Every structure is written in C-alpha cells, then in structure tokens.
Amino acid sequence: MIPVLIMQKVLLMGLMKLTNKLTHLFIALLFILSGCATERVIRFNSDISPILKNKCQKCHLPPDGEGYVETGLNMESYDTLMDGDIYGNVIIPGDSKRSVLNKLVEGRAGEAMRMPHGDAKKLTAKEIEYFKLWVDQGALNN
Numbered sequence: 001m002i003p004v005l006i007m008q009k010v011l012l013m014g015l016m017k018l019t020n021k022l023t024h025l026f027i028a029l030l031f032i033l034s035g036c037a038t039e040r041v042i043r044f045n046s047d048i049s050p051i052l053k054n055k056c057q058k059c060h061l062p063p064d065g066e067g068y069v070e071t072g073l074n075m076e077s078y079d080t081l082m083d084g085d086i087y088g089n090v091i092i093p094g095d096s097k098r099s100v101l102n103k104l105v106e107g108r109a110g111e112a113m114r115m116p117h118g119d120a121k122k123l124t125a126k127e128i129e130y131f132k133l134w135v136d137q138g139a140l141n142n
C-alpha cells in the first residue's frame with residue numbers, strides 16, 4: 001500500500017512540474033505571438049500618395065478638377081490635403097471615425113457621396129484600410 005502512495009505522490013509531483021513548464025511555455029508563446037501581430041505603419045509618401053495620384057487627383061487638382069472647383073479640396077500634396085476644403089478639415093489625425101475623408105472613401109456618408117464618384121476607379125478594401133490606419137496613426141507626413 002505504501003509503495004502505491006509513494007508512486008502516486010511521485011506521479012503527482014511530476015505532473016505538477018510538467019504543468020508548470022507547459023504554463024511557462026504557453027505564456028512565452030503568447031508574448032512571442034503578440035509581437036507578430038503589430039500593426040503596419042502606413043506612410044504618406046509610399047502608401048497614401050500613390051492612391052491619391054491614381055484615384056483622387058483627376059478631380060481634386062487645381063485649377064480645373066471638378067472636385068477642387070466644387071469643394072476647394074486640393075489633393076496635390078500632403079500640405080494641401082491637410083488644409084482641407086471650403087468646409088474645413090477633411091482629416092482629423094488620430095480619428096478615422098470622425099474624419100470626413102474616411103467617411104467618404106468608406107461610403108459611411110452614403111453611396112451617393114462615396115469617393116471617388118462616377119466612372120473613376122473605386123478604392124480597394126486594402127486602400128480604404130490604408131487610409132483608416134494612416135489617419136488613426138496620426139496622418140503623418142512620412
């Protein structure tokens with residue numbers, strides 16, 4: 001009877017050590033994986049500017065772009081974009097939920113207001129996500 005109790009105790013202690021090692025391994029794995037899930041930094045010059053050139057500047061460049069004429073929104077450069085339009089700022093750095101530009105490209109202002117209009121090539125889901133991340137990351141001139 002005593003050898004069985006000793007064997008049970010030895011097995012229980014071994015199991016507890018194994019559980020501790022597995023717990024530590026699991027915690028270490030969580031730390032490693034959490035580092036892999038970091039958000040990509042979106043840069044104006046390499047990520048946002050090409051989208052503006054390909055999908056927005058047809059209408060939002062002075063002096064004759066229809067969007068520029070109607071709203072005063074000039075998308076020629078970072079500085080002119082950040083100047084906004086005749087109604088005010090179109091970007092609120094750090095807040096894509098309230099930024100007019102994000103509302104328009106995402107279609108949150110209604111399909112009739114979704115940018116770009118008409119026959120222009122629509123933004124892809126990836127491009128829309130880039131605008132969202134860029135604004136949420138502070139809409140930096142980087």
